[in-house]
Amino acid sequence: xxxxxxxxxxxxxxxxxxxxxxxxxxxxxxxxxxxxxxxxxxxxxxxxxxxxxxxxxxxxxxxxxxxxxxxxxxxxxxxxxxxxxxxxxxxxxxxxxxxxxxxxxxxxxxxxxxxxxxxxxxxxxxxxxxxxxxxxxxxxxxxxxxxxxxxxxxxxxxxxxxxxxxxxxxxxxxxxxxxxxxxxxxxxxxxxxxxxxxxxxxxxxxxxxxxxxxxxxxxxxxxxxxxxxxxxxxxxxxxxxxxxxxxxxxxxxxxxxxxxxxxxxxxxxxxxxxxxxxxxxxxxxxxxxxxxxxxxxxxxxxxxxxxxxxxxxxxxxxxxxxxxxxxxxxxxxxxxxxxxxxxxxxxxxxxxxxxxxxxxxxxxxxxxxxxxxxxxxxxxxxxxxxxxxxxxxxxxxxxxxxxxxxxxxxxxxxxxxxxxxxxxxxxxxxxxxxxxxxxxxxxxxxxxxxxxxxxxxxxxxxxxxxxxxxxxxxxxxxxxxxxxxxxxxxxxxxxxxxxxxxxxxxxxxxxxxxxxxxxxxxxxxxxxxxxxxxxxxxxxxxxxxxxxxxxxxxxxxxxxxxxxxxxxxxxxxxxxxxxxxxxxxxxxxxxxxxxxxxxxxxxxxxxxxxxxxxxxxxxx
Amino acid sequence: xxxxxxxxxxxxxxxxxxxxxxxxxxxxxxxxxxxxxxxxxxxxxxxxxxxxxxxxxxxxxxxxxxxxxxxxxxxxxxxxxxxxxxxxxxxxxxxxxxxxxxxxxxxxxxxxxxxxxxxxxxxxxxxxxxxxxxxxxxxxxxxxxxxxxxxxxxxxxxxxxxxxxxxxxxxxxxxxxxxxxxxxxxxxxxxxxxxxxxxxxxxxxxx
Numbered sequence: 001x002x003x004x005x006x007x008x009x010x011x012x013x014x015x016x017x018x019x020x021x022x023x024x025x026x027x028x029x030x031x032x033x034x035x036x037x038x039x040x041x042x043x044x045x046x047x048x049x050x051x052x053x054x055x056x057x058x059x060x061x062x063x064x065x066x067x068x069x070x071x072x073x074x075x076x077x078x079x080x081x082x083x084x085x086x087x088x089x090x091x092x093x094x095x096x097x098x099x100x101x102x103x104x105x106x107x108x109x110x111x112x113x114x115x116x117x118x119x120x121x122x123x124x125x126x127x128x129x130x131x132x133x134x135x136x137x138x139x140x141x142x143x144x145x146x147x148x149x150x151x152x153x154x155x156x157x158x159x160x161x162x163x164x165x166x167x168x169x170x171x172x173x174x175x176x177x178x179x180x181x182x183x184x185x186x187x188x189x190x191x192x193x194x195x196x197x198x199x200x201x202x203x204x205x206x207x208x209x210x211x212x213x214x215x216x217x218x219x220x221x222x223x224x225x226x227x228x229x230x231x232x233x234x235x236x237x238x239x240x241x242x243x244x245x246x247x248x249x250x251x252x253x254x255x256x257x258x259x260x261x262x263x264x265x266x267x268x269x270x271x272x273x274x275x276x277x278x279x280x281x282x283x284x285x286x287x288x289x290x291x292x293x294x295x296x297x298x299x300x301x302x303x304x305x306x307x308x309x310x311x312x313x314x315x316x317x318x319x320x321x322x323x324x325x326x327x328x329x330x331x332x333x334x335x336x337x338x339x340x341x342x343x344x345x346x347x348x349x350x351x352x353x354x355x356x357x358x359x360x361x362x363x364x365x366x367x368x369x370x371x372x373x374x375x376x377x378x379x380x381x382x383x384x385x386x387x388x389x390x391x392x393x394x395x396x397x398x399x400x401x402x403x404x405x406x407x408x409x410x411x412x413x414x415x416x417x418x419x420x421x422x423x424x425x426x427x428x429x430x431x432x433x434x435x436x437x438x439x440x441x442x443x444x445x446x447x448x449x450x451x452x453x454x455x456x457x458x459x460x461x462x463x464x465x466x467x468x469x470x471x472x473x474x475x476x477x478x479x480x481x482x483x484x485x486x487x488x489x490x491x492x493x494x495x496x497x498x499x500x501x502x503x504x505x506x507x508x509x510x511x512x513x514x515x516x517x518x519x520x521x522x523x524x525x526x527x528x529x530x531x532x533x534x535x536x537x538x539x540x541x542x543x544x545x546x547x548x549x550x551x552x553x554x555x556x557x558x559x560x561x562x563x564x565x566x567x568x569x570x571x572x573x574x575x576x577x578x579x580x581x582x583x584x585x586x587x588x589x590x591x592x593x594x595x596x597x598x599x600x601x602x603x604x605x606x607x608x609x610x611x612x613x614x615x616x617x618x619x620x
Numbered sequence: 621x622x623x624x625x626x627x628x629x630x631x632x633x634x635x636x637x638x639x640x641x642x643x644x645x646x647x648x649x650x651x652x653x654x655x656x657x658x659x660x661x662x663x664x665x666x667x668x669x670x671x672x673x674x675x676x677x678x679x680x681x682x683x684x685x686x687x688x689x690x691x692x693x694x695x696x697x698x699x700x701x702x703x704x705x706x707x708x709x710x711x712x713x714x715x716x717x718x719x720x721x722x723x724x725x726x727x728x729x730x731x732x733x734x735x736x737x738x739x740x741x742x743x744x745x746x747x748x749x750x751x752x753x754x755x756x757x758x759x760x761x762x763x764x765x766x767x768x769x770x771x772x773x774x775x776x777x778x779x780x781x782x783x784x785x786x787x788x789x790x791x792x793x794x795x796x797x798x799x800x801x802x803x804x805x806x807x808x809x810x811x812x813x814x815x816x817x818x819x820x821x822x823x824x825x826x827x
Contacts, residue, residue: 014643014650014658142657142684175659175684176646254683321687339689340745345704346732348633348724350667379667387729555729560668564728579730588764616720616755616764 006051009183017172020143020179021110022047024150025080028106029187030054032072034065036431037460038084039119040173041112045082046463049472053184058463058472061397061431062087066094066109073103073163074199076190078154082110085124086396090432092129097201098163099133100209102216104190106157108150110166112173115247115290116317119459121377121394123315125292126167130268134217137165137268138229139246143177149265151182152229156266160216160223165268169290171247171317221269229265230274239331241282243275243295243306248288248318255320256327270298279304286327288318352382354561355593357454357527360501361423362388363557363595364508371419371515374404376433378425379458379529387558391423400424401436404447419515420446426453426467430480434489440520441490448514449522452501453482454529462532486522501525504598530591538592540608543584547604550580554596554605561589562596563617587614625678626780627686631705632697633722634668637768641695642673644772645779648789649677652781657684668724672705694747695775697754697767698722703738706747714748716774716816718767720755750774750819757811766808773812783813 006026007013015023021044025033033056035045049056059065062083072079083091088111095109111129114120130137138153140146146168153164197205224230235241237258244252245264252261262278264271279285279299287296287308296308311326312318325335352358362383365373375381375391376399384391393403404422411418424433429451440447455468464470469479483496495517497510507525514521528534550570554562566582585596587608597605608614628645632638639660646656660673674686688708694715696702702717709715719739727734735741739751752774758766769790776783787809794802 014646014656171659171684175657176643177657177681177684178650178655250683251685317685319685319687320683340707342688342705342707343703343735343741343745345700345735346724346727348668348670348700349726350634350669351725353667382667386726386731558725560725562728563723564730567730581730616759 006184007181009181012178012180014176015143015147015179016043016174016176017140017143017146017168018043018174019047020147021082021150021166021168022051023179023181024147025108026051026054027182027184028151028154029078029185030080030108030154031077031105031187031189032069033057033080033082034059034068035082036060036062036065036087037457037463038062038087038112039460040114040170041082041084041087041110041168042460042463043173044110045472048080056472058465060466062091063094066091066098069107069109070094070098070103073105073107075105075192077105078158078187079105079107080110082112084120085111085113085126086120086122087111088126088129089124090397095129095133095163097206099135099213100201100206101198102161103157103163104161104193105187106154107163108153108157108166109163110150110168112168112170113290115169115171118170121396123291125290125294126165127268127294128292130165130167131294134213135163135165135268136160136220136224136266137167138265139167139267140172140265141245141247141249141263142172142175144179145265146172147179147181149229156223160220162216167246169247217269221271224266224269224271225274227266227271230267230271231263231265232278233261233263235260238282240284240286240327241278242286242288243278243299244288245295246290248290251318251320251323252288255323264295267295270295272298272302272304275299276302276304279306284330286312288312288323290318291315349385350382351560352379352558353530354559354589355530355591355595357501357525357529358383358452359557359559360504360507360595361450361452361525362390363599364504364511365390365421365423366556367508368419368511368515370417371421372407372415374400374407374420374422376400376422376424376428377459378428380423380425380452383423387556397428398424398432398436401433401440401447401449404449405436405440405443405445408445408447419448421448421450421515423450423452425458426451426455426482427457427465429482430466434485437486437491437520437522438489445520446518447520448511449520451482451486451522451524453524453526455534456529456532458529458531462529468532468534482524486524491520491522495519495521496524497522498524498526501527502593502595504595539610540587540590540592540614541585541594541597541605542587542608544604544606545582547602548582549602549604550582551601552579552581552583553599553601554583555581556599557596559596561586565617584617586617588616590614625676625681627691628675628693628695628775629686629691629705629708630673630675630695630697631701632671633701634671636671636697637765638671638673638697641697641768641772642675644789644793645675645775645786646677647793648779648781648786649675651789652785654678655681657681659684670701670704693775693778695771697771699738700735703735703741706742706745709747712746712748714750714778715742716750716771716778717742718754718771719751720753748823750816750823752815752819754812754815757815758808761804761808761811763804766804769805769808770812770815773809774816776809776813777816
C-alpha cells in the first residue's frame with residue numbers, strides 16, 4: 001500500500017476502532033510498528049503501513065512483533081504492536097520480563113479480544129495480562145476513545161517507563177463511529193544507552209527490578225484514582241449503579257439512561273477508592289465487564305459489595321438485549337414484551353472460495369481411508385466441514401505438528417495401522433509450525449505433513465508474508481523456499497514433494513504413497529489463494545445437461561459454484577437405492593480451475609466457448 | 621434517546637457488498653449532521669457466510685447494536701437472509717428484499733432445505749415486503765456488482781432524509797474511487813428506486 005496523505009487535523013472522520021488507533025499511533029510520533037495479522041486486530045497495522053514517517057512490518061508471529069517493538073522502545077523510539085487475544089499467549093514470554101526492564105520510548109501493545117468469537121478458536125480476557133504483568137490497561141468504548149486512549153497510552157508509557165496495554169474488543173475494532181483527529185507530533189529516538197543491570201535480565205538483575213515493578217504499580221494506582229478517564233455519569237435513578245468498562249459502557253448507557261455509571265477507561269490498576277466512593281451513592285452496585293469477573297473479584301476482595309457474574313453471563317457481549325432482562329429481574333420489574341422468535345433458516349457457515357486450491361487437497365483427503373488429520377488455524381480449518389469432513393483437530397497456531405507427533409507416539413493398539421497426517425498453511429507454518437516439524441524429524445515421528453502454500457495469510461484478507469516475496473507495502477522481499485527449508489530441518493529430499501493441488505491424480509498418488517512410508521514426509525502444494533493478485537482466472541466451465549448422470553462426484557469437491565438443480569431417486573443394478581444429483585455450474589462465478597472436471601465420469605463438464613456469455617443460475 | 625435513533629439492518633452474504641452499502645447509508649446520514657455507528661461481524665464474512673450490518677443514526681448514538689424487535693427497516697440482499705433476520709424489525713416494519721436465492725453448499729449437498737417461500741413467511745409475521753429481483757436488474761444493467769446500488773435505490777424512499785441525499789453519497793464514493801462507474805451506479809440506483817415503487821404498489825393492491 002502506498003503512503004497516503006493523512007486527513008488534516010480537526011477533521012471528523014468515520015473510523016473503525018482499528019483505524020482510529022492507527023491514526024493516533026501516527027499522530028503520537030511512533031516510529032516502529034509491528035504485528036502478525038489476526039481478526040479483529042489486522043487493520044491496525046494495515047492502516048499504519050499507509051502512513052508516512054513510520055516503519056511498519058508484518059512480523060512472522062506475535063512474539064517477534066512484540067520483540068521488534070521492545071527493541072525500538074529500548075532504542076528510545078515510540079513503538080507499537082498489535083495482536084489478537086491469542087497472539088499474546090505467544091508473545092507473553094517476552095511480556096512477562098519486559099515488565100521488569102520497562103522501556104525508554106513509549107510502547108503501546110494493542111490486544112484485540114474476540115468477544116463473541118466472530119473468528120477465533122477461543123474467547124479470552126486480555127485484561128488478565130495487566131494483572132499478571134503488573135501493567136496499566138486502557139479500555140476504550142468507541143472509536144473516539146480508541147484514538148484518545150492510544151495517545152494517552154504513549155504518554156503514560158513514557159512517564160512510567162513501562163509498556164501499556166490497550167485492550168480492544170471486536171465491537172471496538174470493527175465498529176465505525178465518528179472521531180475527531182488531531183496533529184502529529186514528532187518524537188525523535190532518544191538512542192540506546194548501555195545499561196546491563198536494566199537490559200540484561202539475569203536472575204541477579206531481575207531480582208532487583210521486581211520491587212521497582214511493584215512501586216510502579218502503586219504509582220499507577222494513584223494515577224488511575226486521579227485519571228479523568230475514570231469518570232462518573234450522574235444518574236437520577238440510583239436503585240442500581242454500574243461500574244463498567246470498554247464497549248459494555250455504551251450498552252449500559254443505552255439500556256439504563258437514568259442510572260449512575262462509573263466508567264473506567266484506565267481500568268488497571270483499579271481506582272479502588274473512587275469506586276468505593278461511587279458505591280456509597282447507589283443502592284446496588286453492578287459490575288458490567290466483558291468477559292471475566294476481574295473488576296468484580298477485586299472489589300469483593302476489598303470489601304466493596306457488588307453484583308456481577310452471579311447474574312450476568314461470563315461469555316459473550318453484554319449487549320442491551322442481554323443486560324435489560326437480567327437487571328429488570330433484579331429490580332423485580334416485568335420483562336419487556338416478548339420479541340417474535342427468529343425463523344428457522346438453514347445455517348450458512350463460511351465456505352471455501354470458488355476454485356480455492358485447498359478444495360483439491362480436501363477432496364483428495366476425503367477419499368483416503370484409515371487416516372487421522374491434525375489441522376491448524378486458517379481458511380483450511382474449514383476442511384473439517386462439509387462435504388470433506390477431512391480434519392480431526394484444531395487448537396492453536398502451529399499445533400498440527402506437535403499434535404500429529406503425539407497422535408503417532410500415543411496411538412492405541414486399535415490405531416496401529418492408522419496413518420497420521422498434519423495439514424498447515426504457509427503462514428501458520430512460518431508462525432509456529434517450523435519448530436514442530438523439527439521435533440517430528442528429530443524424534444523420528446511417522447507423520448505426513450501437508451504444507452498448503454497459497455502465498456498469503458488468506459483468512460485475514462491475504463496479507464503478504466515471507467512465503468510470497470512481498471513486504472507489508474507490496475515491495476519485493478526475500479522469499480522462503482519451503483522445499484529447501486524443510487530439507488534443512490532434516491526431512492529427506494526423497495520425502496519432499498511439491499505438488500500442484502489442481503492435479504488431483506498426482507496429489508492422490510503422492511499422498512497415498514507417502515502415508516505408507518514409515519517416516520516423515522512433506523508435501524507442499526504450490527498454488528496461490530484465489531483472492532490475491534497472483535491468482536489468474538481462466539475460461540469458466542459449464543455442464544452439458546444431457547451428459548450429466550447425477551453421480552454427484554463433482555459435488556464432493558465442495559466448490560460453491562457447483563449447484564445441485566435437481567434430485568432423483570434411482571435403484572442401482574445391485575438393488576441399492578441412491579440419490580442422483582444433477583448439477584449446473586454458475587459460470588459467472590467459475591474461474592476455470594478444472595477441479596470438478598476430473599472426477600466427472602461422463603465428461604459432462606466442458607469449457608465455456610470463448611466469447612460466449614456467462615450466467616448466474618436462476619433459483620426462483 | 622432511543623426514539624430519536626433510526627435503526628437500519630442490512631443483511632446478505634459475504635461478497636455481496638452489504639458492508640459497503642451500509643457504509644454509504646452512514647455517509648449520507650453523517651453528511652446531514654447525524655451521529656452514526658455501524659457494526660457487523662466481518663471476520664469470516666468473505667467466505668460466503670452470513671453478514672448482518674447494523675446502522676444506527678440520530679442526534680447521539682451509544683450502543684452500536686440494533687436489538688431484536690427494534691429495527692425500522694430491513695434491507696435484505698438475499699431472500700433467505702431476509703427471513704433469517706426479520707425478527708429484528710419493529711412490529712409491522714418494512715422489508716426491502718432481493719428475491720434472488722443464493723444457495724449455500726450445505727443446501728446443495730442436501731443437508732438442509734431452502735425455505736419454500738420466504739416472502740410469504742415474512743408477510744405471515746406481519747411485515748410489509750417490497751420484493752424485487754435486484755440481481756436481475758443489476759445483470760440487465762451490465763454487472764451483478766451493481767446490485768449494491770440497486771438495493772440502495774430501493775431504500776431511498778424509506779429513509780428519514782431525501783433520496784437525493786443517498787444518491788449524492790453514492791456519487792461521491794464512486795467519483796473518488798471509480799469515476800467511470802458513476803453514471804452506471806446512478807442508473808442502478810434509479811432502477812432500484814423504481815423496482816421498490818412497483819413492488820410497493822403491488823403490495824398495496826394485494827392488501
